[in-house]
Amino acid sequence: MDFNEFKKLVFSLAEDKFDDMEIYRNEEKTLSIHIFKEEVDKYAIAESSGVSFRGLKDGKMGYSFSETMDEVSAKLLVEQAYDNASYIDTSDLSPIFEPSDEYMINNQITYNINGISNDEKIQLMKDLENRALALDSRITSLANCIYEEYNLTKEIYNSKEVDMTESGGGAVIYIGVVAKDGDDTKTGAALRLFRDFNDIDLDDIAKEAVNEAVSLLHAKPIKSNDYKTIIRGDVFADILGAFFPTFSAENAQKGLSLLKDKTGEMIASENFTIIEDPLFEKGFAVSTFDDEGNATKYKKIVENGRLNTLLYNGKAALKEGIEPTGNGFRDSYKAPISTKATNVYVKLGEKSLEELITQLDYGVIVTHVAGLHSGLNPVSGDFSMQAQGFLVENGKIVQGINGVTVAGNFFSMLKDIEEVGNDIKFGFPSGSHFGSPSIKLNTLSIAGS
């Protein structure tokens, strides 16, 4: 059964049971190529899809999902959602929306991955592996040499005349190199996200990963202390992403965010601005409508240190009697609506990373953190994470640092930002896509030897 037939069938089964209802669908096509020592270690192709039904009965929302589309699943979707709705007893009412008055138009972001055959992609990655190995004799192998591409379509169809489709895609090249010198082993990585092979420079990718690994050889811990610290843009982007649930209005309403009642207040240094731009051309979370069908919006979430707005999904907006901000997203058709954003980045400052390093005089640059999923807590704001980077003396990098942790609190760190660089870097997209320039902090606790 195709989706058009299926959605009509589901709605016909559901219309007597629910006040309002919605069908949401994701369709995904992916290709993944892993190279190891000139062999295709893994080659994976896939096409898959899933649908979620949600129905509203007396303000209570019941959800269900399925990965098959036939009469049996249509019946099950409706029955399960109806049963599930009956157990909801929160006083916060869930909405199903009419179309927004106006949607942004995406006419600038194009996708050009298909001009190259899969064999050519395999060759390209073998070439990249060889270039990385040739750059430095201390590079012994590539732990990862991965090409992936994806095409994702989402469709929303509801009983209030929302009937929308949007597709997006991209490609990823990721390499991880292993460098060995005597007993010491270090790794380095490089990541590129792109929509056009013309944007890819293999030597540049190889150099970035190799330089990182080689420059960390014989890195060692530094003495435990508070240091002036530069957090490189890609690392700050990851940290911002991990703490982002704290900007959710629903979390604030439920007492799970310390930003509750802070709208309009200074929460960061004056030079710090966070922007959500759904059509940001370097972003890989481009979207003109959220997963409730509401228009996404360009906004300054934090502007010159002041919290302008939290992010509202439909339920959180209804509770405060305001318009949703286009931030009702779900992780997939298997998950209910939560609060997320599209492309989010920290506004660029004026100085280059090199200038920030010179200006730092004595301190630390953090170029990698590990343990983002475990070493930080969005509720308390506390973080403590394994870190790597470099020691700076007299404005110059003098030593690699390994085997240390950085620790602090997100909310105090935001107020401790001294400078914002002009060198934006993005992390790996996962629904949302976070970017940031390098950030110079007045002080950060580092635990080492």
Place this chain on the structure above:
Amino acid sequence: MLNKSTVENVLNAALSRGGDFAEVYVEDKLVGNIKLIGGNIENNMTGREYGVGIRIFDRFNAIYAYTNDSSEENLIKVAKGAAAALNGKSTERAINFLKGELTDYNPIKTNLFGVEKKNKVELLKRAYKAAKEYDDVISQVTATYLEEEQDVFIANTEGLWTNDKRVRTRFTVASVANHNGEMQQGYFAPGASMGFEFYDYMNVEDIAREASRIAKEMIYAEYAPSGTMPVIIDNEFGGVLFHEACGHALEAAFVSKGTSAFAGKMGQMVASPLVTAIDDGTIPNAWGTTNVDDEGTPTRRNVLIENGVLKSYLVDRLNGKRMNTQSTGSSRRQSYKFAPTSRMNNTFIDAGTMSKDEIISNTEKALYAKKLGGGSVNPATGDFNFAVMEGYLVEDGKITKPLRGATLIGNGIEVLNLIDAVGNNLSHGQGMCGSSSGSIPTNVGQPTLRVSKLTVGGRKGEE
């Protein structure tokens, strides 16, 4: 799920352009979760995942494809699409399928999806009440009830024909303590490969009170110190130490490529002689137990390290080919959307002889890490980290004051050699382990033990 002629036709379509092995994996999984926030049921989702994965090996090259449509016509199309990555001659063959006898390590008493939802909601409400009433400082409680019933079918060109049913439930409680503008969170989340009878063994009030106890203890605690020091790690989820410090690096996916710090060390001393470590996929009804792995190989008890000597890696079929060794029944995947690879099931450091009290009273000064969170590792370097969620300072053989969480870091082989006391109170905790074949349920476990030196990522300067 699929009949024999369909499976044979699909496997042969997979070998239509060469290859030495092909496999079909069919998954049909019911999932349900109910979430409570602040006393009310906030979300309630049920659904069904269904799909087929097809894999081809050609020497050490592996091809994988998956689909939601299991009609024979589509499966043959998908298998041929995967085979298009090869350029050889057909290696089609007649396959004689043999259904092997399996031991059922996970007997189920009460089917989860047969239990009325109101009983599950009731568990959540009871947990909320117990967590909230634990103390006035508890400002918010989130709890979830999770259930799944996964049916898998696996067949391959060597004639394997097998089924497995995995039934699991987990109950999570997160309590928030709020005091003087600060918030701290406590979390406890036990689970098992069991039906609804799990809740006869596990009291949800106990789970809830444990989450609130941690949150309350931590809101009044100081920050942990920073620097290197001895660390006593408690039993149960403390096993995340071995999981990160060693377990991942023993996975054949890394060992076979030489990108593991443990590659080439078989038969050598890699840990303190006090350390015996095991991965056991057969512990009855444990969270990480399955009857067969996701390639159809029966799970087993693998002694990884015995008295400090490296005895075994965790091996899947493909990497076993690379290493010229047999599978250890350790190949796992989150779902049909992932090609399987070597992973852990229920991993633990075996019990020693000292009591926990002896270990603490014989320690001059240390961080006592009572509750641990998740962690991660770079298998190539062995550098790992994991989070302490509840800590204390030990001074002169006594626990003196609570300390807030901090991350502990170290290097695999180095830290395994620094384990200088192993307790007799082995127990297991439940977690989700993420890696290249997705997120899978695993147990971690250990008795209380002491590491003579770890870096503690606090922010209070040195003690």
